[in-house]
């Protein structure tokens with residue numbers, strides 16, 4: 604595991620964009636595993652800037668997002684699909700047919716099976732991850748099996764509370780109770796993993812990821828077994844190391 608500790612969110616975003624862009628520049632037809640949450644927003648802005656200024660193209664890139672809220676159509680302003688259109692896809696030249704986000708509004712088992720098939724056919728070159736304050740990756744909450752593939756999960760109250768700030772009026776009642784997420788096994792199959800974490804509320808799960816024992820109580824700790832992981836943290840997230 605390569606650990607990079609930087610001063611703040613801006614520096615973490617700059618370092619993370621360098622790792623992503625290296626993959627895209629080396630392989631213009633790469634499969635990118637992408638993430639939502641507030642952490643990657645600045646990194647996505649930097650990717651858009653690079654696309655506009657340096658002409659890095661995404662016309663042959665395919666993207667595969669980690670997760671989606673259950674019950675929200677792609678057009679719903681609080682869906683992760685909408686988030687990705689707003690924060691990245693609308694600013695680069697990726698083709699819409701190459702964009703993949705789990706279908707939160709379809710028949711559950713069919714949506715999960717379809718996504719697993721898609722991932723099996725399109726190995727991911729780099730998987731971007733944030734981390735939940737409880738150590739979740741994607742929406743793989745504590746207790747999720749390391750063997751899991753794409754599945755529906757009931758969100759922990761703490762996760763819905765954490766994510767409520769991203770909803771219109773910040774109320775937990777607006778946050779869906781369930782989500783569809785890539786499983787930990789899908790994530791582990793990516794050739795490279797980039798995890799970015801900023802802020803004091805990420806310090807505990809980062810300590811377990813970097814220094815602790817592998818445990819399903821902290822799903823991110825599964826990454827200890829991956830052979831190519833880059834972890835970028837700001838000082839606050841690194842404060843317990």
Ligand code: GLP
Pocket residue numbers: 638639640641642643669670732733734735736739740741742762766
């Ligand atoms: C959500 C997403 C995760 C993300 C996490 C952290 O739960 N499903 O993929 O890593 O939020 O979000 P943030 O970056 O806003 O702290």
